[in-house]
Amino acid sequence: MLTDLIRKHKTTVLGLIVLLGLILRLNDLGRVGFTDDELNKLEAAHSYLDGHFLVNLEHPMLLKSLVTVSLSAASSWNHSWGQAHPVPDEVAVRLPNAIFGSLTAVVLFLFAQEFFGAEVALLSAFLWAVGPIPITVNRLAKEDTLLVFFTWLAYYFYLRAKRPGSATAWKPEIYYAASGASFGLMLASKYFPHYLGLIFLYYWLLGSKHEFPPRRWIDTWWLFGACGLAFLAADPVILHPAALKHMIHYVQQGTVTHHGYLMMGQMHSESLTLQGGGMPVYLYLLLLSIKTPLPVLAALAVGLWEVWRRRRQAGPSFLIFMFLFWIVPFSLISAKWLRYMLSWMPTVTLIAAIGMVKILSLLSAWLEVRMSRSWLPVSKGAWAAVFLMVPLWIASSAGPFYSLYLNPLGLGRTGYYFPHEEFNDAGLREAIHQVSEEAPRGAAVGGETPPVFAYYLHQFGRDDLRYFQLSDPRKRAEAPRSSYLVVQEGRKYFENIAFIQDLESQDQPIHTINLEGACAAKVYHAQELAQLRRPR
Numbered sequence: 001m002l003t004d005l006i007r008k009h010k011t012t013v014l015g016l017i018v019l020l021g022l023i024l025r026l027n028d029l030g031r032v033g034f035t036d037d038e039l040n041k042l043e044a045a046h047s048y049l050d051g052h053f054l055v056n057l058e059h060p061m062l063l064k065s066l067v068t069v070s071l072s073a074a075s076s077w078n079h080s081w082g083q084a085h086p087v088p089d090e091v092a093v094r095l096p097n098a099i100f101g102s103l104t105a106v107v108l109f110l111f112a113q114e115f116f117g118a119e120v121a122l123l124s125a126f127l128w129a130v131g132p133i134p135i136t137v138n139r140l141a142k143e144d145t146l147l148v149f150f151t152w153l154a155y156y157f158y159l160r161a162k163r164p165g166s167a168t169a170w171k172p173e174i175y176y177a178a179s180g181a182s183f184g185l186m187l188a189s190k191y192f193p194h195y196l197g198l199i200f201l202y203y204w205l206l207g208s209k210h211e212f213p214p215r216r217w218i219d220t221w222w223l224f225g226a227c228g229l230a231f232l233a234a235d236p237v238i239l240h241p242a243a244l245k246h247m248i249h250y251v252q253q254g255t256v257t258h259h260g261y262l263m264m265g266q267m268h269s270e271s272l273t274l275q276g277g278g279m280p281v282y283l284y285l286l287l288l289s290i291k292t293p294l295p296v297l298a299a300l301a302v303g304l305w306e307v308w309r310r311r312r313q314a315g316p317s318f319l320i321f322m323f324l325f326w327i328v329p330f331s332l333i334s335a336k337w338l339r340y341m342l343s344w345m346p347t348v349t350l351i352a353a354i355g356m357v358k359i360l361s362l363l364s365a366w367l368e369v370r371m372s373r374s375w376l377p378v379s380k381g382a383w384a385a386v387f388l389m390v391p392l393w394i395a396s397s398a399g400p401f402y403s404l405y406l407n408p409l410g411l412g413r414t415g416y417y418f419p420h421e422e423f424n425d426a427g428l429r430e431a432i433h434q435v436s437e438e439a440p441r442g443a444a445v446g447g448e449t450p451p452v453f454a455y456y457l458h459q460f461g462r463d464d465l466r467y468f469q470l471s472d473p474r475k476r477a478e479a480p481r482s483s484y485l486v487v488q489e490g491r492k493y494f495e496n497i498a499f500i501q502d503l504e505s506q507d508q509p510i511h512t513i514n515l516e517g518a519c520a521a522k523v524y525h526a527q528e529l530a531q532l533r534r535p536r
Contacts, residue, residue: 010118014109014125020392021102021129025138028400029098030090033429038141039451041067042093053237057246060235062188063143066096097145101138104149104346105129111156112350114163115315123353126388130395131349132291136403137342140424144342146189152346154182158199161219162212173222176215180223184230191247195343196227198325206317258448258471260493261336262419267494270335278334283418284327284341288348290410290417293391296352297407303355319354322347338403338421356387401426404516415518419489425449427513427520429456431486434511434523436460444483446470448491471495485524 034042044056045068056064074092105125112121128134138145161175183196203212215223237243261270261279268279280286289297304323307316326344330336363383398405403422404414415422432453435445444466447453453467468475470485471493487500487509509522 010122013122014106017122017125017129018102018105021105021135022098024130024135024395024399025098025101026095029094029139030088031400032090032424032426033432034090034093034452034455035140035425036449036451038090038093039455041141042071042089042455043451044068045071045093054240054242057237057243059143060188060191061237062185062234063096063141063146065234066146067093067141070095093141094139097138097141100149101134101145102129104134104138104145104152107149107152107156108346108349111152111159112353114156114159115318116350116354120350120353120357123356124350127296127349127352127356127391128346130391131296131345132293132395132398132402132405133287133338133341134345134349135395135399137339139402140339142339143190144339147186147192147195148342148346150182150186150189151195151343154179154186154196155199157182162203162207172216173219176219177222177226180226180228181230183223184227184232185234187227187231188234192343198322201325202318202321206321208314211314258493258495260495260497262489262492264417267492267497269494279336281331283336284331284344287338287341287418287421290406292407293394294407294409295387295390296356299355299359299387300348300352301355302358303351303353306354306358307351316354319347319351323351338418360384360387401516404518414516415489415520420491422518423488423490423515423520425452425488425490427515428452428486428488430513431488431511431521431523432456433460434513435465435484435486436462439465439484442466444468444479445486446476446479446483447486448488448493448496453486470499473499482525482527485526487522487524489519489521 040056041064044064047053047055048064048068049072053061070092071089074087074089074095078086105128108128109121109125112124157175157179160170161172161179186195187193232239259269259271260267262268263280263283270279292300307319310316311320323344326347330340330344360383394405394407395402403424403426406412406414410417428447428449429452432445432447433456436457439445439462441464445453445457446468448470450467450469457463457465457467468479468483470476470487473495476499485503487503492500503524503526504522507524507526510525511523512519513521513523
């Protein structure tokens with residue numbers, strides 16, 4: 001009865017799911033200070049407002065343009081009706097991704113409904129809305145949120161183009177054009193063209209020619225024409241010679257000033273090369289296993305079995321293809337980051353939703369032969385609550401530090417497995433504030449994120465403090481003997497790890513910033529900086 005009611009009012013239910021996802025993503029959105037990447041977006045947005053667009057050229061313009069609009073709107077609000085409740089820069093910069101992240105639930109619903117029906121579609125939207133990993137990345141001003149939104153929107157329109165008679169009388173070329181425009185906006189979000197190639201590869205390798213007719217030449221023109229127009233409209237700076245030059249410099253890691261990724265107490269190389277002494281191949285599987293609610297993990301396991309059992313069908317074969325073509329290459333590449341996982345999570349979410357439907361179906365059948373009619377609805381509701389209310393409760397209680405969430409498999413070791421990803425500069429703003437409160441005029445301050453220190457020292461009125469980078473041995477050598485040092489668990493690198501170990505063994509922090517029981521940052525006042533050993 002409840003399932004039939006939900007299906008009947010699926011549009012209303014979907015709207016509530018999107019609202020829920022937005023609330024979770026907006027929950028205390030400014031609680032964590034800026035990361036250095038986010039400050040690059042802030043700087044680019046201010047440059048855009050001044051008419052200068054050749055900034056932060058390693059990334060496309062779309063997110064920076066949306067941040068510009070958001071900052072402009074926040075400024076208007078703060079100087080008019082919102083003077084009593086101003087919108088901080090942290091919220092304004094992250095707001096576009098919070099919105100698009102919650103709207104991704106609609107895209108997944110539309111796609112899943114085509115292949116699997118309304119029940120799986122609604123569960124997919126719900127699991128996306130309350131998933132700790134999607135929420136974590138959607139609350140950052142990084143390009144991955146827009147990448148996922150427009151990629152899966154393009155996949156949906158491409159599917160509709162292949163099956164034009166499924167729901168409307170629109171011609172296939174209209175859907176191909178919509179798919180192409182979505183792919184163009186995807187490229188204007190992040191330069192990942194291989195996602196466009198994946199959809200071609202799937203329909204070429206596994207797509208039924210009877211069920212999914214090949215593109216005609218006119219369809220191809222619509223697809224690539226709309227793609228090119230949307231891409232250039234949203235990212236015109238790509239035509240400037242400086243953009244290509246800077247991207248080549250960026251890909252060659254010319255902007256990298258430090259190296260190393262701390263994972264479970266060990267340093268790993270994050271160099272952009274194939275596996276060979278780099279970050280562990282199992283990193284993403286470990287992330288998924290300890291940062292996904294256990295009922296969803298159980299549903300994912302059943303869903304993987306179910307889609308493999310039905311692998312000859314179009315929908316399950318698509319999910320298997322996308323699941324494997326993400327986890328295999330991304331696991332082999334040495335450089336791995338939590339935000340990259342967002343591109344994998346739609347597939348994971350859809351498979352978990354299929355597994356959840358299967359589990360609830362089996363439980364219902366089992367209960368029907370073992371329970372009286374009077375208790376049957378209660379029992380079914382209790383099991384449904386386990387798989388729905390538990391993830392919702394976890395999402396509600398994990399905020400605003402969603403990145404620190406661990407399920408029981410994580411053994412309560414918050415911040416131990418992936419400190420860079422889990423803290424992501426959380427607590428740094430508070431550490432800088434502590435230094436600003438007590439450092440004498442002109443004092444030296446050491447840390448690892450120059451843009452963040454510059455921004456918050458200015459915000460706290462301490463432009464007089466002199467910043468130097470801990471991972472730069474020359475700057476450390478030039479620093480005064482008495483200096484304030486901010487050490488972050490997530491900012492330990494090959495260049496500074498020996499220095500930090502000596503510091504921690506010889507001195508005690510004057511301030512410690514703890515989040516969810518884990519140490520995010522420490523503030524030291526080193527009196528004899530020159531006596532600390534330089535890194536090997």
